[in-house]
Amino acid sequence: MSLRFAFRLYQRRLRQPLRTARDAQITVRSGIWLRLETETELRWAEIAPWPSFGSETFAEAIAFCEAFPAQPTWVDLAAVPATLPACQFGFGCLRKPIRTGLLPTSAVLLPAGAAALRAIASAAPATTYKWKIGLDWESELELLLQLDRQLPRSAKLRLDANGGLTTAQADRWLQALTAINERQPGRIEWLEQPLDPNQVDGLLKLAQNWPQVPLALDESVSQLSSLQFWQTQSWPGLYILKPAIAGWPQTVLQFCQEHQLPVVVSSMFESPIGWRSVAAIAAQLGRADQAQGLGTTAWFADDWESKTAAALWQHPSNS
Ligand SMILES: [Mg+2]
Structure with a gap:
């Protein structure tokens, strides 16, 4: 069986606007979810660009996903150019998932x-x-x-x-x-x-x-x-x-x-x-x-943290 790839866009509202010395005001976070069906499992990953920090733009990431084959090979999954570092993260996690150990504490x-x-x-x-x-x-x-x-x-x-x-x-x-x-x-x-x-x-x-x-x-x-x-x-x-x-x-x-x-x-x-x-x-x-x-x-004010990847993918509020 060949691999099957799909992606979809999401938007998510911040509880309060984010201001930094680099970004004027951010109220909505946009990203791209990736889904890969292999012979044995379903895998999920995410592309979350942030251009003011040197990543590709959201539009560039979407264009790459749109051109990506729906039935890719493992070689396709390893062929993301260095100019698209957020895409490399997403496809890298699809290709070889990074499993969560004990969660560290956070500031x-x-x-x-x-x-x-x-x-x-x-x-x-x-x-x-x-x-x-x-x-x-x-x-x-x-x-x-x-x-x-x-x-x-x-x-x-x-x-x-x-x-x-x-x-x-x-x-x-x-x-x-x-x-x-x-x-x-x-x-x-x-x-x-x-x-x-x-x-x-x-x-x-x-x-x-x-x-x-x-x-x-x-x-x-x-x-x-x-x-x-x-x-x-x-x-x-x-x-x-x-x-x-x-x-x-x-x-x-x-x-x-x-x-x-x-x-x-x-x-x-x-x-x-x-x-x-x-x-x-x-x-x-x-x-x-x-x-x-x-x-x-x-x-974020929503309840996404409690949802599985499969549930998020089906979520009605994403665009
Ligand atoms: Mg910083």
Whole structure:
């Protein structure tokens, strides 16, 4: 029997709009579900592009799926070009599913700006919180002090600028964060992607100048090739890995394991089909004592998390 391939698009509404220094305002998440019937089983996977992070566009991913044979061979499934890293993730998971082990713990993703303070008050207590900055940095510096006061004493805070700071602004932030970590070591777990990915020397210099606050790269390492580049630069900080847009999942996994990279895995508002594969990668790569960035599921108000892949595929609300 030959393989049978099908795909369908979905749309999913966020509980509240997502704002980052890179994306103006996102209210709806769109993605593509993949279904493969083999001789022995049904397999599901997801393509979840995020173009502002260097992946292909949604339209490019759809075009690839439309041109893909309905009765593919295993060779077809391995022939996705490097220009389509989100498609490589989806087809890579179809070809060789990544099974979920024990799910790692995850940081709570707070909304940007002052809404973070309200969110902390209503969120279940967690060990690690993540806050997006770089939208209005002067008011955020004041909010930081309030956040620091309001967070549980034992909690850690990671900040994510999404590449939105200038070098001068990054210095101001790192000065404030260093003061917090001097008072309470480890309170600020890291500052993520302070500068634009183009500023390679600037990022290396920040890491050198501010040793008391770890830095993490995210947008800088969003595909396998850029991950490889920073590994050769001996980056002294952490790597945020977004498997859904990084390329072939098995290749990425192997590279991180071979070089023992300090990786924290992050989801990108995938539906449960893609999210489960991302979480499985996090379970394999993440440090046991470090929360992973899988908290995007709480941003959706629907009940999709409780549904199986087969039920989602039949779901009436997808387009
Ligand atoms: Mg980030």
